[in-house]
Amino acid sequence: MSRIEQMIGEIEMYLDSCKSQAFSNSKRIVVEKDVIDEMLVELRLRTPEEIKKYQKIIANKDAILADAQSHADAILAEASRQTAELVNEHEIMQQAYAQAEEIVQQAQAQAQKILDDAVIEANSIRDGSVQYTDSQLEQLESILSHALENSQSRFQSFMNQLQASYDVVVSNRKELAPSLPAGGTKSSGPEIDIALNNEEEEA
Structure with a gap:
């Protein structure tokens, strides 16, 4: 099992162990940002190493072909040697x-078969490596998408709570001093709301 697979398994286990968010359906969970950030950083560091490993496997295709060519050349050389020995015997x-x-x-047929088998094996290794790498990246994409959705959900919940608190404060001020101009120092509220909305858009 590769380190990427281990990390994905650890992230999945961690997400499964997280508690559901209060007053929400079971699809929303509470995730500790430091924990998930640490896992994602390690996963990000491990990914290039795994990709390099599969690139190295693909690069072995040339070595396989070179070895097959060397083997084929040796067979042809031996065939030529045997031919020379037979020709030198004038009586036969x-x-x-x-x-x-x-x-x-026979030597040519055997050499061609070796080359054909080597090409098939090299292509199979390459295709398998590409498919495996794509599968790992697909799982990583799914995990990151899930984490992003959870982050957006938590941010929206925070905004709703902040807006509710703001509305209570404004209402209490109106009840306390009805003669004050409507809104009072309310301008600070929209500015905070706009700033947070901008942060959400940039995220």
Whole structure:
């Protein structure tokens, strides 16, 4: 199991262990920002290492092909050597030519098969690595999306509570001194609301 898989499993276990948010449905949970930030930082650091590992596996394709070519060349060299030995035997010249031709054809066929198998194996390794990496990134994308949705939900809840508190303060001031101009120093309220909304948009 790769470190990315372990980190994803730890994040999932942590999210499963988090308590549901009060007065909300079961889909909303309370997450400790420091804990999830630490996990995401480690996951972000581990991801390039895992990708490099799979890139190295893909790079081994060239080594596989080079080894297959070397093996094929050795077979052809041995076939040529055997051919030369047979040809040098004058008494069985015709037989030597026939055997030499057969050896060469067999060697070429064997060398081609080795090269074909090496290409298939290298492509299979590459495709498997790409699919695995994409699967890991898909899980990471899902976790980050879930975390973003939770953060937006908590922020909206905070804004609602802040607005409710503001409305109570304004109402209490009106009851305390009805003669004061409507709104009083109310201008500070909208400015805070706008600033928070801007932070939400930038997020």
